[in-house]
Amino acid sequence: MSLKPSTSRTLLENSTLVSQGAEAKVYKAYLHQASVSGTDDDGGPVPVLLKYRFQKQYRHPSLDTSLTRSRIAGEARALIKCLRSGVNVPGIRMVDAASGVLAIEWIEGKSLRHLFPGGAEDDDVSEDIAESADEEDEEEDLLTGFYVSRDLLMTKVGNEIAKMHLADVIHGDLTTSNMMLRQGSKDLVLIDFGLAYMSTLVEDKAVDLYVLERAFSSTHPDSEPLFSSVLEAYRVKMGKQWTAIGKRLDDVRLRGRKRSMVG
Amino acid sequence: MEIYRYPHFPTHLSVVHVALFTNVSNSAALRSRIVKAATLAAPEGDIEREAINYAFIDARLITSMLHLQTAIYQAILFDSQKSLRTRTVHSEILWCLNPTNNISEAIRRYGVSDTSSALFVVRITSPDLVDVESGMKCVVEGNIVPQNTLQELTDWSSIKKYYKLNVEPAVKEAAGDDVRERAIIDNIVVSSVAMKSV
Numbered sequence: 001m002s003l004k005p006s007t008s009r010t011l012l013e014n015s016t017l018v019s020q021g022a023e024a025k026v027y028k029a030y031l032h033q034a035s036v037s038g039t040d041d042d043g044g045p046v047p048v049l050l051k052y053r054f055q056k057q058y059r060h061p062s063l064d065t066s067l068t069r070s071r072i073a074g075e076a077r078a079l080i081k082c083l084r085s086g087v088n089v090p091g092i093r094m095v096d097a098a099s100g101v102l103a104i105e106w107i108e109g110k111s112l113r114h115l116f117p118g119g120a121e122d123d124d125v126s127e128d129i130a131e132s133a134d135e136e137d138e139e140e141d142l143l144t145g146f147y148v149s150r151d152l153l154m155t156k157v158g159n160e161i162a163k164m165h166l167a168d169v170i171h172g173d174l175t176t177s178n179m180m181l182r183q184g185s186k187d188l189v190l191i192d193f194g195l196a197y198m199s200t201l202v203e204d205k206a207v208d209l210y211v212l213e214r215a216f217s218s219t220h221p222d223s224e225p226l227f228s229s230v231l232e233a234y235r236v237k238m239g240k241q242w243t244a245i246g247k248r249l250d251d252v253r254l255r256g257r258k259r260s261m262v263g
Numbered sequence: 264m265e266i267y268r269y270p271h272f273p274t275h276l277s278v279v280h281v282a283l284f285t286n287v288s289n290s291a292a293l294r295s296r297i298v299k300a301a302t303l304a305a306p307e308g309d310i311e312r313e314a315i316n317y318a319f320i321d322a323r324l325i326t327s328m329l330h331l332q333t334a335i336y337q338a339i340l341f342d343s344q345k346s347l348r349t350r351t352v353h354s355e356i357l358w359c360l361n362p363t364n365n366i367s368e369a370i371r372r373y374g375v376s377d378t379s380s381a382l383f384v385v386r387i388t389s390p391d392l393v394d395v396e397s398g399m400k401c402v403v404e405g406n407i408v409p410q411n412t413l414q415e416l417t418d419w420s421s422i423k424k425y426y427k428l429n430v431e432p433a434v435k436e437a438a439g440d441d442v443r444e445r446a447i448i449d450n451i452v453v454s455s456v457a458m459k460s461v
Contacts, residue, residue, distance in 0.1 A: 005274050007271050007340070007343050008271075008272075009342075010270075010271035011271045012404070014271070031336065032329070032332040032336070033267065033268070038302075046329075049328075063292045071461035076461050077458070077461070079426070079454065079458075080454055080455060080458055081435060083450060083454055084428075084431045084433055084451060085431065085433060085449050086431075086432045086433035086447075091450040091451075091453060091454045092453070092454035092457040092458045093329075093333065093453070093454075093457055094333065094336060094337070094440035094457050095337075095457050095458045095460055095461055096294075096340055097461050098344055098346075100267055103457070105450075106282065121393060150437075163432075167341075167432075192324050
């Protein structure tokens with residue numbers, strides 16, 4: 001039975017823990033380092049993001065092994081499908097399914113969640129923000145640092161999700177924490193495809209959008225106009241498929257949580 | 264020649280020597296030597312196999328050093344987990360480079376052919392082995408060049424063909440802008456090699 005990551009485990013021990021979620025621990029690591037001679041024309045070692053799906057004690061071991069393996073496989077397949085279809089996602093750098101490790105391209109930048117501080121924050125996002133600055137100013141500063149306006153950002157979001165749906169990839173967990181603005185190129189990068197799957201169904205695409213809509217409204221207050229910009233860019237990129245998806249989205253909104261089914 | 268170290272792997276797989284040879288003049292002879300060595304019986308067979316115990320990779324089909332490093336890493340990983348699909352870790356690199364599961368196709372496409380003029384020669388070994396470069400020079404007749412020469416050697420249209428990239432939106436969208444197109448192709452190819460096992 002695998003999930004005894006002796007080699008990958010040693011690699012992890014020499015990496016820096018970046019964050020930990022319920023599903024996986026995420027590290028910054030370096031895979032390939034030249035140690036001899038030769039011209040250093042690439043400007044130093046390139047970091048990767050290691051996603052380690054650790055063993056879950058609350059699961060039966062054999063179920064845990066097969067679930068971890070299929071999650072990694074699903075994530076890798078979704079990523080490669082997106083790459084081939086021109087969606088901005090991290091490239092894959094190493095896969096060790098037996099040990100529960102996936103290495104992807106390190107994206108230097110900030111998540112959208114970080115760029116749009118919400119109301120009451122309970123995680124460490126707020127700690128990064130200087131206390132002296134007004135929250136409104138902070139937000140503007142973060143974005144102007146990137147030289148990207150909120151509207152343009154929302155357009156990028158809509159565009160990327162549309163490209164993804166055109167490839168029949170459903171993200172499964174669209175939130176502002178899973179979107180990053182890459183430093184330098186200003187690309188909007190979609191990350192964390194751990195719950196992604198392939199589907200041609202209009203229902204699945206509509207639900208994917210609805211999840212984002214709810215994520216926006218719950219983490220970032222007064223964000224309805226933002227989401228409309230997202231939908232607008234999505235509509236433009238989708239073309240013909242939009243009619244069906246847009247209609248379905250309305251249906252999905254009606255049956256969401258805490259919705260009255262009266263009338 | 265470059266040396267990459269992976270101390271987290273078992274010692275006999277922890278050091279990788281890579282040299283890029285151009286103006287290779289003995290590819291046909293080298294290829295028949297490899298084929299013959301596979302069939303020779305011990306003990307002379309073992310000596311001969313050890314003399315050519317390297318991976319010989321056609322440099323035309325490599326998009327970047329990262330591409331090659333990714334295939335090498337995955338091959339070492341499979342060997343360390345005792346899940347090699349081919350006979351040695353060196354032949355496994357060729358399997359990793361090929362998009363399909365067909366081993367002979369992998370060797371035919373990515374290995375040394377009668378007309379190869381540029382070859383990557385790779386040796387995966389322990390830190391004890393010294394003088395790897397001279398061992399390589401005994402086997403391959405050509406010049407060792409810096410690895411950034413790779414940029415001039417890559418055959419992008421063959422790569423697009425083997426990976427069926429000509430129909431992909433990502434590639435079609437970047438048509439006309441060579442630099443961007445190649446970066447996209449490199450990313451797809453590296454990612455495909457990395458995730459081939461799943």
